[in-house]
Amino acid sequence: MTRILRSHVSGRWVEGDDRQTLLDPTTEQVLAEAGTRGVDFRAALDHARHRGGPALRSMSFAQRGELLQAMASAIHEHRDELIELAIANGGNTRSDSKFDIDGCMGTLAYYANLGKAVGDAQVLLDGEPVRLSRSPRYVGRHVMLPLQGVAVHVNAFNFPAWGFGEKAAVALLAGMPVITKPATSTALVAERLVEILVERKTLPDGALSLICGPTGDLLDHLTGQDVLAFTGSADTGRRLRGRPEILARSVRVNVEADSLNSAILCNDTDPGSAGWDLFVREIVKDMTQKAGQKCTAIRRIFVPEDRLVDARDELVEQLRAIKVGDPREASVKMGPVATRAQLDDVRAGIKRLGSVATPVQGDGGRGELVGVAAGKGYFLSPVLMMASEPDSADVAHEHEVFGPVATLMPYQSVEHVLRLVRRAEGSLVTTVYADDKDFVQAMIEGLSSHHGRLNFGSSKVAEHSVGPGTVLPMLVHGGPGRAGGGEELGAWRGLDLYLQRTALQGDEPLLAKALSRATTWPPSEAGS
Ligand code: NAP
Numbered sequence: 001m002t003r004i005l006r007s008h009v010s011g012r013w014v015e016g017d018d019r020q021t022l023l024d025p026t027t028e029q030v031l032a033e034a035g036t037r038g039v040d041f042r043a044a045l046d047h048a049r050h051r052g053g054p055a056l057r058s059m060s061f062a063q064r065g066e067l068l069q070a071m072a073s074a075i076h077e078h079r080d081e082l083i084e085l086a087i088a089n090g091g092n093t094r095s096d097s098k099f100d101i102d103g104c105m106g107t108l109a110y111y112a113n114l115g116k117a118v119g120d121a122q123v124l125l126d127g128e129p130v131r132l133s134r135s136p137r138y139v140g141r142h143v144m145l146p147l148q149g150v151a152v153h154v155n156a157f158n159f160p161a162w163g164f165g166e167k168a169a170v171a172l173l174a175g176m177p178v179i180t181k182p183a184t185s186t187a188l189v190a191e192r193l194v195e196i197l198v199e200r201k202t203l204p205d206g207a208l209s210l211i212c213g214p215t216g217d218l219l220d221h222l223t224g225q226d227v228l229a230f231t232g233s234a235d236t237g238r239r240l241r242g243r244p245e246i247l248a249r250s251v252r253v254n255v256e257a258d259s260l261n262s263a264i265l266c267n268d269t270d271p272g273s274a275g276w277d278l279f280v281r282e283i284v285k286d287m288t289q290k291a292g293q294k295c296t297a298i299r300r301i302f303v304p305e306d307r308l309v310d311a312r313d314e315l316v317e318q319l320r321a322i323k324v325g326d327p328r329e330a331s332v333k334m335g336p337v338a339t340r341a342q343l344d345d346v347r348a349g350i351k352r353l354g355s356v357a358t359p360v361q362g363d364g365g366r367g368e369l370v371g372v373a374a375g376k377g378y379f380l381s382p383v384l385m386m387a388s389e390p391d392s393a394d395v396a397h398e399h400e401v402f403g404p405v406a407t408l409m410p411y412q413s414v415e416h417v418l419r420l421v422r423r424a425e426g427s428l429v430t431t432v433y434a435d436d437k438d439f440v441q442a443m444i445e446g447l448s449s450h451h452g453r454l455n456f457g458s459s460k461v462a463e464h465s466v467g468p469g470t471v472l473p474m475l476v477h478g479g480p481g482r483a484g485g486g487e488e489l490g491a492w493r494g495l496d497l498y499l500q501r502t503a504l505q506g507d508e509p510l511l512a513k514a515l516s517r518a519t520t521w522p523p524s525e526a527g528s
Helices: 041-057 061-077 079-090 094-118 162-174 188-199 234-241 244-248 274-292 305-320 340-353 394-398 414-422 437-450 491-498 508-514
Strands: 003-005 007-009 012-014 020-023 030-034 124-131 138-146 151-154 178-181 208-210 227-231 252-256 261-265 298-304 358-361 383-386 405-411 427-433 451-456 499-507 519-521
Touching: 007 041, 007 188, 030 079, 030 188, 041 178, 041 208, 061 079, 061 094, 061 162, 061 188, 079 094, 079 188, 094 162, 094 188, 094 274, 138 508, 151 162, 162 178, 162 188, 162 227, 162 491, 188 208, 227 234, 227 491, 234 252, 261 274, 261 414, 274 298, 274 305, 274 405, 274 427, 298 305, 298 414, 305 358, 305 383, 305 405, 340 383, 340 394, 340 405, 405 414, 414 437, 427 437, 437 451, 491 499, 499 508
Parallel strands: 003 030, 124 519, 151 178, 151 227, 178 208, 227 252, 261 298, 261 427, 298 405, 383 405, 427 451
Antiparallel strands: 007 012, 007 208, 020 030, 124 138, 138 499, 358 383
């Protein structure tokens, strides 16, 4: 019998109608069904607002941090089981699955420690008092407290665990209850994860709800005390943030969307050097990890004209060596993409890129596969395109192909590469492979405005580099423009989305007494 994924709302598990099937993208076998027709979303919001919210707000930051630590520990106990589910439903290799599950636990544990560092307070003091009149008694200052609504988190299909953890950790630490909605096609991991947390009673009633399937009329009932944090395609992001009720009630919205991330090789980096090897290694990893279905994956590769042939040859050689196939096979380094629709989308994207670039490795076909039944599964081999005329290669700068696909392009000067990179109109991350300080300076000054993160892969840190693909909780994640204009994580910075900053004016000693249990924000122990 097919397993039915349930939603956890109003403190109980409910099955909805009108179900969509979840498949194993390697075998196309049906794994489960999920739907939400019949779920009472207004009641779900009310339950979270009136049960979960007060319970979380009655706790100190340190106590909420303990909840996050308990979540991370509970997930850790079920790590192997969750990894198997990610392999089955996401087509992830074991290593890709660990990346997702461990990323989730790591982020929860990081914010657990941040809660500990903030300590017993519930009220945060932002900055020092400022004098507002001739009398030193009359001052102004800022405090920060959680909004009294619900944090609704809508996640993309590619990171069902990490996507959940990175948003939930921050909202719960801030003191807001969470309703999390994984993408339906890969919801198996998120459903089991929440089931584990509910079974273990890690959180107060109403602090965490789950929706497996469409959101129905949920978003119609959001108010100015609620938050909507979305990760997914730019199209869906636009539609959600433009909803009339979201605009009318000034619901806070954070969008993490498409990104045409770049890798830039400086002309000081010679083939065979440590910096060059890092450049090749990280591009190949980024293109093939999770079959390129990472928001941070490198999509555009810029090299000086005289390095184009070397870069092409080495990337082609290494991409050819990647074994594609059943992710359960130990030799396989890249599994399928997550769904049939995703495969069709990627192939259509490769065709579009074909109008401005030539394939030099792969063409959207399945290639040679390991351990896969004939005709089954959503496979393609990694695709490297080359556009020798980057200035007229509009599609390469504007269309994100969300799979194992990147385009290699030559540049002529620092100004030229800056112009080309900025044509993506806002990205999550660009990586610069350089040792030259002037080049690095030009990249910082010329690209920061268009990026949430710049990653520098110089030869001295080559062996320590985590690459652009890992979203670290201590650094901000997000990007302007096409990338959604959002910002998440970044240690204490991420909590801003869930806190209201309020200015207080009045008698300094009186305010000081009323705020005696408040604490300075950001916490000094939080480091970055
Ligand atoms: P998507 O189709 O936009 O879906 C994202 C989420 O939105 C899913 O949970 C989906 O639910 C939900 N959704 C779709 N329409 C909705 C509506 N009308 N109301 C409420 N929810 C709705 O994106 P995706 O295919 O899952 O993810 C791929 C995209 O995500 C890529 O473009 C990638 O760049 C982007 N991404 C960005 C980041 C980042 O941090 N910037 C991270 C990961 C992925 P259903 O599944 O139920 O339809």
